[in-house]
Amino acid sequence: MKREHLIILAIVAALVVWPLLMGNYAVSQANRAMIYALAALSFSLLAGRLGWFSLCQTTFAGISGYTIAILGVRYGLPFPLVVTLALLFTAVSAVIFGLLTVRSRQVSFLMLTLALGQMVWALSFQWVDITGGYNGIAGVRMPVYGGVDLNDTRVFYILVVTVTVAIFLAVWRLYRSPFGLLLLGIQENEQRMRALGHPVYLARFIAFVLAGMIGGVAGVFLVYDMGIMSPSPLGLGHAVWVLTAAVLGGYRTLLGPALGVAVLIALETLVSQYTDRHMMVIGLVLLLSILLMPRGLAEVFEQYFKRKSKPQASVTTTTRGEEP
Template sequence: MKREYLIILALLAVLVAWPLLMGNYAVSQANRAMIYALAALSFSLLAGRLGWFSLCQTTFAGISGYTVAILGVRFGLPFPLVVTLALLLTTLSAVIFGLLTVRSRKVGFLMLTLALGQMVWALSFQWVDVTGGYNGIAGVRMPVYGGIDFNATRVFYVLVTTVTVAIFLAVWRLYRSPFGLLLLGIQENEQRMRALGHPVALARFSAFVLAGAIAGVAGVFLVYDMGIMSPSPLGLGHAVWVLTAAVLGGYRSLLGPALGVAVLITLETLVAQYTDRHMMVIGLVLLLSILLMPRGLADVLEQRFKRKSKPQASATTTTQGEEP
């Protein structure tokens, strides 16, 4: 318990210090990192708790982003309304997707989310009247309230950080709630959870909708960060990127996805500066880390910090039959 609080305090300190010490680019990198940390958290909520690997979490971010762009730019609705409607619509699409996927298992789920994601991606390309097609919708701007321009990198940082931290804390609680435990139970022993009197399908569905809503928040920030909404964030490449980050960091732990995103973005930025073969270098690093740390960076760090005397008591410890 104490250790967990300490880590959280240290992280908060870094988040506060970051905009005070770092240059504009590093702050804008942090903004992107947090947006993708939310997307990876949304992915990990399903992958880590339910064993559901989704390829459509970035699609929810995309739906949310498009809603913001369309309502904000085309219809000129005020910012709070735009964001509310975007999150509502994203949640609604998560409800619809959830109804379609709730009965499926591992590979079936992966394929269904892949298909749904690709469908929405294709739609974003082809429904030109609404989405602007390949060109997308430009000119998405945060409002200026009381002389504070929310488009300014550091102001935007404060907003993104606050919301991201709040969501991570909420998911932290969720992981420690009976509901979080139940999700884990469903992943490991679905039949038993049912026999114990738990509404398995409803729990799965709720987790899916919740994860969709988190991705929706990521989408709102994504579109304001970019200023333009185009089909590119809905592509398979982004979905796989999020999956990679979550696996690299460790999708079973709370901070794993954030860690994975931070490492991946840092890696991309650093390597891209020195060589054109950065994709190869990054691929190699990923390959090695997944071979050497199949349970992710967060797990390796956790094991290091773990005191020997303390029994395995967290919900992130190993499943039977897997190599540590």
């Protein structure tokens, strides 16, 4: 069995054991962590593979969340239909945003996604008839199926964990696919990929839409977790939080974003119990970790264990793929 498979087993085991050992609050924290891990994965897919730093990945979560709140609460559509439509609408939004951003690079991409994100945020705030404005839309609930209340923290956990693991596995395969490789190639040598006969814009566009969809899935869980949809998750603060988590954990790796989110949430929970100045403490920790580990926690761990275990394998700096 390969090491990669061992890791996956270990993670899955930890995720299975967590709700059995922990109290309700810890389980709801894990739910939040997984939701934000998806958002951070959505960010990292673009940042790590394409060098595209997006400030609108949480916007996709927001679009999907609002779709659910509006269709589910205002129009009372059934749960599976609402979720399907939410993902569909997120995909349509991602296609539109993707067409607008596909030709941009680094800073202009960042600015474009910032502008798009702020536009949607403003829309959610001001289109009161549809979105409920600042107050948002309350009462977003999942149904009870055959006596099982999907809103129950632990039942919800099972849903979130299944989907999150499935998405991480899919992205893991994607990172190891020729497409994943092509994205890296585009980041490092776009012109060359074109000369090699690869459809650069199409690949970037597809990556953008896929990342948007992952954000959309995060939004589905986010809105059901909160029970209310308001403009706040679409704000710049949340986008920057996700960026911070991804950078802290290491956006170039598959698990870095999840690690970053877990660490950040654990820090917030822990520190805020002891002091009101928790934002300062967390800021300081972030500052230090980014100064000391600019490539993120995951890569630091990776280097550390590589040096300890297999010094001869230290030629590659990345972890894509195994030897055939």
